[in-house]
Amino acid sequence: MPRRSSPAESNGRPADGVVPGALPVTAIDDTDREILRVLQVDGRTSNTEIARRLGVTETTVRKRLAALLEGDLVQIVAVPTPRLAGLTVSAIIGVSVQLKLLQTVADALTERPEVRYCGISAGRYDLILEAFFTDHEHVVRFSTDVLGPMEGVIDVETSLILKIEKFSYEWEIP
Missing domain, CATH: 1.10.10.10 (Winged helix-like DNA-binding domain superfamily/Winged helix DNA-binding domain)
Incomplete structure (x- = not known):
């Protein structure tokens, strides 16, 4: 009799996270x-x-x-730079969310082209985003047209990055 896969295995990975x-x-x-x-x-x-x-x-x-x-x-x-795509404004955005809708909001935001990083956080905000925009008006539209009406979003704090001092993919490999 064939073994049934568990829901955790439906993504192609066994429940213990080991890739065959x-x-x-x-x-x-x-x-x-x-x-x-x-x-x-x-x-x-x-x-x-x-x-x-x-x-x-x-x-x-x-x-x-x-x-x-x-x-x-x-x-x-x-990895093309955001500047190549005309995205000259970057921001770190903290989002407070109704906890029962946390995954729904995270899923919706990960689909947005502006969002390059979305992490569920323990701390002041429930989600931390890194997003890139064409200009300040784009930031305003994202805040008011995307985040503002999104069900479950309670509060948003946007910090514009004025100058990037380091942008690296290098880290020590254990």
């Missing part, structure tokens, strides 16, 4: 970490160049990178 065939995080070693450090600085670095820098073969780099990608431990993407 994925490498456990502890499976990466110093060579994998060094490959990732090089790619964090410049994601376009060739396997041949990484191999030269690390003193390993190109095949080693290719296979290890393939395993990291297959194990869903890394993603290699080009």
Whole structure:
């Protein structure tokens, strides 16, 4: 008799969060970490160049990178700057929400093109958003036309980012 999948498995992942065939995080070693450090600085670095820098073969780099990608431990993407899309105003927005509608509001906001980050928070706000806008009028329209009438939204505080001092995807890999 075939085993039924639980609701937690319906997203393709078992209930314990382990991806079938994925490498456990502890499976990466110093060579994998060094490959990732090089790619964090410049994601376009060739396997041949990484191999030269690390003193390993190109095949080693290719296979290890393939395993990291297959194990869903890394993603290699080009991230266009918001400026390229004409989004020159960025804001951090704190949203207080009726708790019974928290997930509904979070789901609706993650669908908005302005929102690049939406996190459920413990603290002053229930949701923290990072959003990008074309101009100040766009911020006003988002606040009044999107957030204002949204069922469950109690309060909003918007902080405009005047100057970005650091924008990075680099962090230490354990």
